[in-house]
Amino acid sequence: MVLDVSCPNFSQGSSWQSFSYIEPQPTHPCEPLMEEDPNPDSPKLYDLLQAATQKLYPSSSLSQLALVSRMLNIKMENNMSQRGYNQMMQLLKEDLPEDNMVLDSYYQTKKLVRSLGLPVEKIDCCESGCMFYWGDDEHLTYCTFCGHERYKRRVSSRKRKLVPYKKMYYFPLIPRLQRLYASPATAADMRWHHEHTKEDGVIRHPSDSEAWKHFNESHHFFVVEPRNVRLRLCTEGFQTFSQFGSKYSSWPVIVTPYNLPPGMCMKEAYMFLTIILPGPTNPKHKIDVFLQPLIKELTLLWETGVEVFDISKKQNFQLRAALMWTISDFPAYSTLSGWSTVGNLAYPYCMEETQSFRLKHGRKTSWFDCHRMFLDQNHPFRRDRKNFRKGKTVQRSSPPYRTEAELLNQICDLGIRKVTELDANEVNRRLCKSCGWKRKTSFGICLIGVLT
Ligand SMILES: [Zn+2]
Incomplete structure (x- = not known):
């Protein structure tokens, strides 16, 4: 949860105007500083926060929201029933002074949390x-x-509630990004990547990297607003119920903003759990089905953006976001990109021009010589027969850079457009073994395009 309820700035004041904020500084000496009223949604949030952060009773050290968040955490960690939760809260309400603000039912608690706008x-x-x-498929009853x-x-006709065979959980990204600018604890830090002092030859943050600079040179419309958000996506399967023995595997998808300083952007509070893919098995090529809501939000954030109120500058602005990187292990990389990471073509830098070979005794595929292609033509390692693959020299140059359009054409020529069009076995039969692409995915062009 991005919102820090223990932050003193959120526990004082009666509306958005009374929240303390960092004095805005113009990014350019000649730039006039214009303060605005927040967009219509923001005051509602601050009013709700004000109501929720009131003390439980006059001399209490806890606010209503702090108690609710801790009790929900206890309920989840101990797998407590709703009935047990209600009984505990009712006992607490009876014991405290009469004018206390304890919510004595789970229904009221959920109502309060839902009203904060993180659905x-x-x-x-x-x-x-x-x-x-x-x-459009919301009302279908068959696949x-x-x-x-x-x-x-x-079997029983008494229960009217319909139970689906499987369901996934999606936590919308846009409200969380809006909260980053609504909170005085984080709003100013979201510009850190643009305002910090950079030292040549030192990488302390992704904003110091060549990939970040290349992105800035390629997308001027995005860079003109330093408050636009750069994101990275991470996914990996994990055993939900136990580390060993259980066959049930879920896949969480986590999105993190890279605008924040190094000490913040890798903290748990800013790693947004966005999707929980249901198990029990690895989604493999069907992961794109489950990524659809996230792709829709990312497309909206990239093409048009959403209106956000920045409390540190007291300004409304159009927030855009870009997915810069994905982080995963090699098998998950294949799941996200659509490029097979097993067999001779597993090395995504070289693709079809790989120099892989099979080890004589180990019978494993090796890419030992691939890296020598990227050296200068006069580099002594290219002619070294002793310390590298025995008796082999490398004369060829590195594979050419492939543009996104070339990669897209390459994938479209395969004739696969939908992940559900073919099952995995049919894909393998249909595609020739000299091609690493197994399907067309949402992230495939980005991943391989950046690498090559
Ligand atoms: Zn189906």
């Missing part, structure tokens, strides 16, 4: 992961690809 969406999925019931039913059949 979670539960989206029903096909049991096989072919599609999910969202957008349009495999024909599987959406809901379980209930």
